[in-house]
Structure formats: C-alpha cells, structure tokens
Amino acid sequence: MHILNRIFQQLLSHYGPQHWWPAKTQFEVTIGALLAQNVSWTNAAKAIANLETHNLLSAQKLHSIGAEAIAPLIKSSGYYNQKAKAIAVFLQWFTHYDFSFETLQELPTDTLREELLQLPRIGPETADSILLYALERKIFVVDAYTKRIFTRLGLLTGHEDYVAIQEYFHKNFTGTVHDYNEYHALIVKHGKDVCNKRPHCDKCCIENWCKKII
DNA sequence: ACCCAGGGTCATA
C-alpha cells in the first residue's frame, strides 16, 4: 500500500466525503472551473448564481451574448475581463462540438486535454478540473495546496513542476475516478483547515496528525 | 492596511 493511498484514506476518514463538484450540470462545472481561478469559491459561486439568475447558465445563451455582456455579470469572481473573454473563447471552441458534452466525451483524454490547454486562461489545473469533475476522467488535479502539503510531508522536494507531481499521483495512487474526485477536494479542505501560511507553522499537519499517517 | 483565495499569462534574466 503506497503512502499516497494511506494519506487518502486518512483524509477521507477525517473529513468525510466532500461532494465535489458543487454544480448541477457539466456546463456549470466547466464555467465554475474558470471562475474559481485564484479566488475564493464564495466569490466564484456568487458569479455563477448571478448567471443563473439571468437564466444564462447554458452554453447557447452565454455564447449569444458575448464577452462584453458576460464581464459585468461575473465581477464578483475577480479578473472579470479576462475570465469573460476566456468563457467566450471556450464557447466558440465548444461550438465545434455542438455545445454537447456527449460529443466531447467521444474524444480521448489526452486529446481533450491538449485542446483545452490551447484555450486562453485554461492552464493545467483548470483543464484537469474540467476533465475530472465535468467529464469524469481519471485525472489528478494538482494545486498549490497539493504542492505545499506533500512537500511538507517530505514526499516532494518542492521543485517539481505540475506534470511531475501529477505523474507521481497517477503512478502511485490506485483509486477510482470517484477517489480522484475526493482526493483533490480533500486536499483543498485540508489546505484550508491547517495553517496555510507558507513554509512552517507548529500546529500544522506535520506536527499534529500527518506524522500519524507516515 | 495587509493577506489570501479551488491560476494563467507574459516579460525579463
């Protein structure tokens, strides 16, 4: 049993299921992934709620109004000009697949990932969030918490790039897609839970309960 | 007032 599997079990038993992604549709997950970039989830959630209020939480409708009309509706998510443009470009790309997630599902994961990465403001974490939480592909989502927590645990040096960290999980974590879903959500939960002020803090995970895992 | 939050991009060395 690899350490990554044991840490997952610990996190799950400690925090319980996180029920990600908090959205009703695959489209809402995707838009949410863009809006949540580098802002608190509550900020992103307000923007999504605002779109829903205006009955714009569908690809066709959102595509029809354009970036200039989207921007003021998502102000609460920050970077609203960049994000509005990103949503508009994504929707333009999505027209090639008839605004259909069924059609998207026909593509292999690697191809989909490369396509998504071509789009503005869709970097590795956002692309993987869409792949995992909207399309249910077995992809590990790496974020700043992942790097920080697992570096503190001594399992990473802190100098690995995104892909290297992702491969570490793909090779060693033997979970289902649902487990991949929970793992990332639990890491975010744990990252907020413990002291997250840079390198060291006494009452953090290492001193308190992460040692028990290892 | 400062820091950070479910990042990405671009310029610079």
Added chain:
DNA sequence: TATGACCATGGG
C-alpha cells in the same frame, strides 16, 4: 528554468 508583475473582487 525561474522569478515578478499583472489581472480584480471580497472576506478575514
């Protein structure tokens, strides 16, 4: 490759 600046709102 590796930093730094920038985007921008809202809560602590």
